[in-house]
Amino acid sequence: MVGRRERVRLAVRERLPLWVQLRCGLEPKTLAALAVVLVVATVLAAQHFLSGRPRSVSAPETVRDEVAATGPERDPAPSPGPPPTATAPSPARRVVVDVSGKVRSPGVRRLPAGSRVTDALKAAGGVRPGTDLSGLNRARVLVDGEQVVVGGPPPPGPLAPGGGAAGPGPGGAGPGAAPVSLSTATVEQLDTLPGVGPVLAQHIVDYRTRHGGFRSVDELREVNGIGERRFADIEPRVQP
Incomplete structure (x- = not known):
């Protein structure tokens, strides 16, 4: 009769989730340490995820001052064609x-x-x-x-x-x-x-x-x- 109960208990335990099995087979100190490790791992994972997201970066103050002093650079307007050939004006006929x-x-x-x-x-x-x-x-x-x-x-x-x-x-x-x-x-x-x-x-x-x-x-x-x-x-x- 005792052997039959033990077999039933073991069968039920194998069908339980892992965390339930660990809870049932671990001491309270060990379970608390495991919980702390899981929390720390979760925090580190969240921090890593947030640090990988793109963020807008503002220019340093020195760069802003330089741009304000010199003004924005502008590309010259594209020429519609080759520059005309410069010719000296011919003197009037006399x-x-x-x-x-x-x-x-x-x-x-x-x-x-x-x-x-x-x-x-x-x-x-x-x-x-x-x-x-x-x-x-x-x-x-x-x-x-x-x-x-x-x-x-x-x-x-x-x-x-x-x-x-x-x-x-x-x-x-x-x-x-x-x-x-x-x-x-x-x-x-x-x-x-x-x-x-x-x-x-x-x-x-x-x-x-x-x-x-x-x-x-x-x-x-x-x-x-x-x-x-x-x-x-x-x-x-x-x-x-």
């Missing part, structure tokens, strides 16, 4: 002309490109009173390097069929006149040559400007509009 004759202040004048003869006259102080300007085209555009003669004597006309000198006209200078300089003559002066009109005279001035003057009379053959026959008429009346 023409240099020699104004001579009956003007108040003759001499070399520098004028903006596209200026006309009337602008050159104003730059020279204006025309003297009583000067005849009927043979001067004041609306003509100036060419760099030309000479504007104001109030000069009209060029002599060509010989008349009877041998006398005809009046001045668009036919050009007579054989007895002084040769016209191809390097300094104005459009009006070149217009007096035989077979040369205002358009061809301007071609001669343009050629002179591009090539820096005429080194010989033969270079007239290279001007647009001057053929051999016209060159033969002009050659005796001009010089480089």
